[in-house]
Amino acid sequence: xxxxxxxxxxxxxxxxxxxxxxxxxxxxxxxxxxxxxxxxxxxxxxxxxxxxxxxxxxxxxxxxxxxxxxxxxxxxxxxxxxxxxxxxxxxxxxxxxxxxxxxxxxxxxxxxxxxxxxxxxxxxxxxxxxxxxxxxxxxxxxxxxxxxxxxxxxxxxxxxxxxxxxxxxxxxxx
Amino acid sequence: xxxxxxxxxxxxxxxxxxxxxxxxxxxxxxxxxxxxxxxxxxxxxxxxxxxxxxxxxxxxxxxxxxxxxxxxxxxxxxxxxxxxxxxxxxxxxxxxxxxxxxxxxxxxxxxxxxxxxxxxxxxxxxxxxxxxxxxxxxxxxxxxxxxxxxxxxxxxxx
Numbered sequence: 001x002x003x004x005x006x007x008x009x010x011x012x013x014x015x016x017x018x019x020x021x022x023x024x025x026x027x028x029x030x031x032x033x034x035x036x037x038x039x040x041x042x043x044x045x046x047x048x049x050x051x052x053x054x055x056x057x058x059x060x061x062x063x064x065x066x067x068x069x070x071x072x073x074x075x076x077x078x079x080x081x082x083x084x085x086x087x088x089x090x091x092x093x094x095x096x097x098x099x100x101x102x103x104x105x106x107x108x109x110x111x112x113x114x115x116x117x118x119x120x121x122x123x124x125x126x127x128x129x130x131x132x133x134x135x136x137x138x139x140x141x142x143x144x145x146x147x148x149x150x151x152x153x154x155x156x157x158x159x160x161x162x163x164x165x166x167x168x169x170x171x172x173x174x
Numbered sequence: 175x176x177x178x179x180x181x182x183x184x185x186x187x188x189x190x191x192x193x194x195x196x197x198x199x200x201x202x203x204x205x206x207x208x209x210x211x212x213x214x215x216x217x218x219x220x221x222x223x224x225x226x227x228x229x230x231x232x233x234x235x236x237x238x239x240x241x242x243x244x245x246x247x248x249x250x251x252x253x254x255x256x257x258x259x260x261x262x263x264x265x266x267x268x269x270x271x272x273x274x275x276x277x278x279x280x281x282x283x284x285x286x287x288x289x290x291x292x293x294x295x296x297x298x299x300x301x302x303x304x305x306x307x308x309x310x311x312x313x314x315x316x317x318x319x320x321x322x323x324x325x326x327x328x329x330x331x332x
Binding site for chain 2: 065
């Protein structure tokens with residue numbers, strides 16, 4: 001079983017209870033239709049497990065297949081510099097069919113960012129490097145497409161996250 | 175049929191990649207080669223596998239490695255497939271005699287008439303240094319290939 005490398009750290013974007021017994025990591029691509037389909041499902045899983053689940057998102061843009069994917073990922077990281085990562089993340093998955101540069105500028109204002117600052121943040125070296133290093137970590141971890149999931153550090157190959165997380169919770173709790 | 179073992183000399187081949195262009199393994203002496211056999215153009219899993227390798231072409235080059243895809247599809251099919259998917263590496267047509275190269279590498283599936291989904295890492299001297307045959311419907315990812323290339327480069331610089 002392939003393992004997550006590197007483990008979740010403060011460099012990651014994390015949603016939910018930091019002491020949750022289960023951590024779910026998604027490697028995703030904003031232009032990937034399967035990730036788009038997974039987006040509401042993940043929200044449901046998060047609501048279902050509430051404080052028992054911590055959710056982490058890492059970028060895995062397949063730039064050759066999805067021409068807008070890298071810029072979309074950078075947009076979330078740029079928004080993240082101003083504390084708005086998840087707002088941009090959600091907006092992009094809710095508007096997957098409109099990921100042109102102008103669309104992204106529009107979304108940045110919609111989530112309350114200042115456009116001039118956002119434009120600067122988009123070309124910030126750390127933003128670009130974060131997307132690249134997420135991608136590299138995915139390759140190391142055995143990510144083979146998107147979305148790919150890791151539960152408590154181990155790759156999950158199935159298609160029923162709720163069932164898998166429930167099982168792990170029952171083991172963790174004994 | 176068992177895949178070629180680590181340490182064996184990879185059998186040379188010369189196969190078309192476009193209607194007027196051929197690629198042979200021996201051209202790559204001095205470079206590492208990642209040889210990716212896949213069952214068929216256009217099938218979704220292969221697409222994902224090759225899409226991932228396509229993203230990594232420059233990383234592989236940084237490790238002195240070139241990627242080559244190979245399937246039994248005809249050359250015109252490959253041309254259309256490579257154009258549509260924007261592949262930055264050659265895909266070769268193991269079409270006539272069908273699957274001959276896959277057979278030489280021990281990864282031909284007689285019953286279906288396609289190759290296995292198999293990866294070989296071949297070093298600069300043409301020796302197989304790592305291989306992996308994955309279940310046909312499962313995209314193997316690239317972590318194994320990268321570790322194998324790192325191992326080869328580490329030994330060389332040691």
